[in-house]
Amino acid sequence: MRTVDLERRGFIKLGLAAGAGLAASGALGALAQVSGRHVSRTTSNFHRPIDTACRICPAGCGIRAFVDGAGNLVTLSGISGHPINDGKICARGMAAINLHYHPERLLDPVAAVNGRGVGFTAIRNEAALSQAGRMIRDAKNAGALFVIDTEDDEPSTWRQWLDQLGVEGLVLSRPVYERARRCKVDFEAFGQPYVHANLDGARTILVFGANPFEGGPYYIAQARGIVDARVKNGAKLFVFDSRNTNTAGRADRWLPIRPGTEYAAALYLLKRLADPRNELSDAIFAGLNDETVFEYTGVKPERMHEVVEALRSSGRTSIIVGDGVFSQDQAIAIRRALALLERSSGGYPVFAQGPQDASSILDISPDRLYGRIADSSRPVFLITRRSNPVYDGGGPALAMLLRGPDKVTGHLSICSFVNETNQYADLIVPEALPLEEWGLVPAIYRSESPTWTLQRPVAKAPAAVMNGLDFINTAAGTSILANERRVRDRIAEMDWSIPTEGEANCFENHTAYPVSQDASMPGWEDLTPFSEFESPHQDGRFALVVHDSNVMNASLANAKWLAEIAHRNALAIHVDDATKLGIKQGDAVRVVHGDRRIVASAFVCQSVRPGVVALARGYGHENYGKIAAGKRWRTDDPDAWLIWWGEYGNGVNAGALTREKTIAVKVTKA
């Protein structure tokens, strides 16, 4: 274990000279970035660089914050030479600065007045600590079920807190839950908790249900791996996806597959690759031929043959599988077939660490958690930390449940902003944002090289704001370790030392993730016969694919730079389907799933295959502040008065229809 030896930059002389020149010219804006340093063009003062980790998404990029003499955050950039992102930073990472200086950021706790959902009044931190302590004690004395719904990945710390308190509780850590969904599939497919693509040396890359140029687990590393493989090895990239994604659009070939038919495609590729004379078991491949595979998957046979040729001549194949596959009922079968395909064409996946107890984590799905609250005969004390279940699939029914005092007798929210869920809380406690916090961020940047990046505070939190878990610990009089102490202890346990501000802030650890070339790989006997899966029958309906976008997500819609770039969420529909339904570009269309419905504007295009419509997540907030709603207003931030996107609306919330990746919907002109 060692700190990663980042390329040290000989930038100081250049920075000084260039900075002084620019300052003298004074011709451009306020700042110049010169080889990793910033200098103010108005004052000539250098801005102090401090390295940390970005926590806006799980990629864990190394970022450098520039801070002025008064301790204000001036800007952020990527760290050159960092193993995850090598100097790059995305729009979301940059927008972390918006959250800091957000005019609607809660700087003090707020308590509900006149009942939940009516309004709040700001209170002092001491008053919030004693109110939270009282709420926790009352709930414990009443024998309440404690329910924690959190966007952090600290379920064991929450569990420890519940144990110390001596109460029964349920903990839903949403990031860990998502990891567990993948781990459970892979555990059943391979006997290993999580398997990921090994792109080193790849000459053919297939992508199923993933969009690594835009998002998903380890996507930065995967995107870099793909680019490296194409540049160094001339690797060919084939993307099976019903949407022409960011990755598909940059591939050698986009194969627009019908959603839910990946197993047939994988089996067919296997059959053509390993059994050109049709000698292998009919039991597996029965009925699978050029015609049926086209009818079933919608991918032309000649395109499939092209992939087979690439696999055959590849020498080394790598297959990236994403949540579009993990979310399917056939996920285990697909994973096995793709692993066998990969191995049959000279590739091998690697095994990574993940939750071992995936099943118990999955027992507490978001739906089940709130179902338990609805059915509970006991009072429920709810703590939400940055989560927003009403927006994210819960809808009006959950809002009613949270608003009424019958089931949820107390709701404490830890969040820096008011949202669709915590507007019904008794108390909202703002907490330190990632750039004000300590943390340790794991990521994989190459198959065998997991990395940890140190997240250190680069800005001072407002006076009344602390780490959310530290707040709850103080309020309840429990003794879980404070956040900073937990991080320092973890680093000490791993035999590292905390780097100084000027040193590389990441660590390589070759022991954290066991890697194997062949353990538990499936054989032919593990394949499920093709005939066991029915053709997806659409009954005149469309498959709605709900996807993530890089620029926006559910908790960033109030970041002004992002909202300005991305504020519409049109329903992508193929031009042939639109013509049949009489839908024109920009028309209002109704999308119905069971008793849920939304109205979106149509984006008529060729970027989705016929029979499929697509929407992104993260838009259409109803109560997440004025920036997300596109409303201009007068505040200390002069940009707030310049908001213009409200006249185009703020998109639709796909979560109002579903939390799933793909569902069947009816689409009509509204």
Ligand code: SF4
């Ligand atoms: S990819 Fe994720 S971790 Fe990296 S800068 Fe963007 S938001 Fe931050």
